[in-house]
Amino acid sequence: MEITDEELIAYLLGDTTLSQKSRIEQALIQDPTIADRLKHLRFVVGLVDSLSLEEPGNLFEPPPDLVESTMARIDSEVGSSLPDAMVRLSPAHTTPLTRISWLDSSVLCVCIATICCLILPAVVRARYDARKAHCAQKIRFVGDNLVNHAMLDPAGRFPHVAVSGPEAFAGVYVVDLNQGSDDLIPISRLRCPSLFDSDRRTDFVLPKVSGRSALYRMSPEQLSLFQETIGGDYAYSLGVLEEERIVAPKFDGRSTFAILADAPVISSVGELRDAYPAHGGRGMNVFYEDGRVVFISSRAFENGCNSFDDPFRNIRNTHEVGLTPQDASLAPSSFPPVANIDQRP
Numbered sequence: 001m002e003i004t005d006e007e008l009i010a011y012l013l014g015d016t017t018l019s020q021k022s023r024i025e026q027a028l029i030q031d032p033t034i035a036d037r038l039k040h041l042r043f044v045v046g047l048v049d050s051l052s053l054e055e056p057g058n059l060f061e062p063p064p065d066l067v068e069s070t071m072a073r074i075d076s077e078v079g080s081s082l083p084d085a086m087v088r089l090s091p092a093h094t095t096p097l098t099r100i101s102w103l104d105s106s107v108l109c110v111c112i113a114t115i116c117c118l119i120l121p122a123v124v125r126a127r128y129d130a131r132k133a134h135c136a137q138k139i140r141f142v143g144d145n146l147v148n149h150a151m152l153d154p155a156g157r158f159p160h161v162a163v164s165g166p167e168a169f170a171g172v173y174v175v176d177l178n179q180g181s182d183d184l185i186p187i188s189r190l191r192c193p194s195l196f197d198s199d200r201r202t203d204f205v206l207p208k209v210s211g212r213s214a215l216y217r218m219s220p221e222q223l224s225l226f227q228e229t230i231g232g233d234y235a236y237s238l239g240v241l242e243e244e245r246i247v248a249p250k251f252d253g254r255s256t257f258a259i260l261a262d263a264p265v266i267s268s269v270g271e272l273r274d275a276y277p278a279h280g281g282r283g284m285n286v287f288y289e290d291g292r293v294v295f296i297s298s299r300a301f302e303n304g305c306n307s308f309d310d311p312f313r314n315i316r317n318t319h320e321v322g323l324t325p326q327d328a329s330l331a332p333s334s335f336p337p338v339a340n341i342d343q344r345p
Helices: 005-012 018-030 032-050 066-081 085-089 102-152 172-178 212-217 220-229 298-302
Strands: 234-237 240-242 245-247 258-262 283-288 293-297 330-332
Touching: 005 018, 005 032, 018 032, 102 172, 102 258, 102 283, 102 293, 172 212, 258 330, 283 298, 293 298
Parallel strands: none
Antiparallel strands: 234 258, 234 330, 240 245, 258 283, 283 293
């Protein structure tokens, strides 16, 4: 079964159709050499995605005098080989076209290196910006669906996350959005383009559910995998406290209240800091109630920036339900509203 490198790269980036994905996964099982090629391509693509062009003066930005220094290097190489400029221009001393000298090779290598230094940053930046914009488009699509749900709700609220039981997970939002709709939100809409398919669960097929009642008919193992997977790569609101009750946030069109974002990897308190794998760890797309998608640098989360409300922590700095109606707190799909992070495995 012939699988090209282009197809393998598309598979890594999650851009294949279902039939192409099935064909590639079958080939990976049957042919170990294809698996080796995929591993190599994952490494190469990962290197390109890891290049950071956000910081001024980084390693991959070409120096401002690159062209001048390159031309000076070429002149010095030519000058050291031929003593007279007029001799260099003389047709009698021209190197035959059928032979490539070491000087030609040296100049060619310098020129290629110069072109790579000039083009590579632009290519990497364009690829990074395209994925960030594609992710923002997906988040806006899901966020707009959540806003429409709240506007149609009699109480004007987003979907409610139960405190306990099968409905006690942030990703239950997706179940409510799909309920009673012929136009279901596919799992591909809930995947950030900056993350590889190889980093996600692929051994579990999401069952079709008609509503929250179907969650009670799942086995514990099915329910656990469903809760982990249904929300995709995004984080959802855990709810807020109102009059000592945990309720769904009320839609007020606020510009500072986050309801959806790229999901962080939350680790145990005191052991590891929270990780932000989306977009090469450089930042997260966040959807606010007023319909804006804002890209926030990961440094703002890590350094405890006070200029904005951290969408992943409440005012008590924990990954739990918001403690006031204005306290946004988002979490990955499997998180319940009141389970403190240091109690999780």
